[in-house]
Amino acid sequence: MNNLSDDAAKSRRGRRPAAEVRAEVLAATSALLAGEGLRAVTFDRVAARSGVSKTTIYKWWPSPGSLAAESYFSRSEPDLVFHDSGDLFTDIRAQLRSFVRLLTEQGGGRVIAELIGAAQGDPDLSVAVSQRYTMPRRQLAIDYFRHALNRGQLRAGIDPSLLVDQLWGACYNRLLIPDAPLDVDFADDLVTNTLLGAASADYRGGLEAAL
Missing domain, CATH: 1.10.357.10 (Tetracycline Repressor, domain 2)
Structure with a gap:
């Protein structure tokens, strides 16, 4: 016993x-x-x-x-940390650059494209992509833009969700429909063009002076 x-x-x-x-x-x-x-x-x-x-x-x-x-998603999470230095342009440019480099220089682009494609016919994978990756990362960006709005760096009434679509959505579009290059230069231009339109008047004035 x-x-x-x-x-x-x-x-x-x-x-x-x-x-x-x-x-x-x-x-x-x-x-x-x-x-x-x-x-x-x-x-x-x-x-x-x-x-x-x-x-x-x-x-x-x-x-x-x-x-x-x-x-x-576990492997890519450290590369996509969303830092908040308090400056809208600096933070979003750094984050989008990291995202583009993950897709183009670290092999992430092929994997995420395969996952998105396979998710169309695999309900379990579709749920995993949404719950483990797209929605959490989307919420991080939305929360950041809300902080920027509270700091007065974005114009009143701006939709944070729309900014996510404009920035990260454009990168996904170039990844999945490769008619034009997806690179850091594109990321920088995308951030500049998007934020100049979304910034508050005071913040835009300083941003234009710095560019």
Whole structure:
């Protein structure tokens, strides 16, 4: 009886924390995404690469697409931190530059394009993209623009949600419809043109003087 109790205790002590196991699964998925793209992400291949059972993986993610989405979004989050220095132009230009570089220089563009495309026919992936990436990032930008509005840097009545569409939406458009280049120069011009139109009169005067 004591031996059984001892064995059970040892088993419990040897069980790895869920966060550690999840991190290994996400790392394996990220490697597959970076190397071969979305189609390489299957539960079989992730299980083989991570050493985590398919049963465990399926318990946490309803589909390979939702797993791929979380993996990508977790990896890209540090590159898309939304800093608030108190200056509208400086912060938005820095954020949009980071976003464009993630898409064009760090391999994120191919992955996010595949995820958006696959989400059209995969309800689980569609929910994952919205809940884990697009809506949280959209809310961060909206919250920032509301702070800028309160600081008097945006004109009264401006719709923060519309500014998100104008800035990040234009980048997604060039990513998915590559008729024109998506690069940092485009990001800079986009920020300048958008904010000159959206800025309050006082802030615009200082911005025009600085450009």
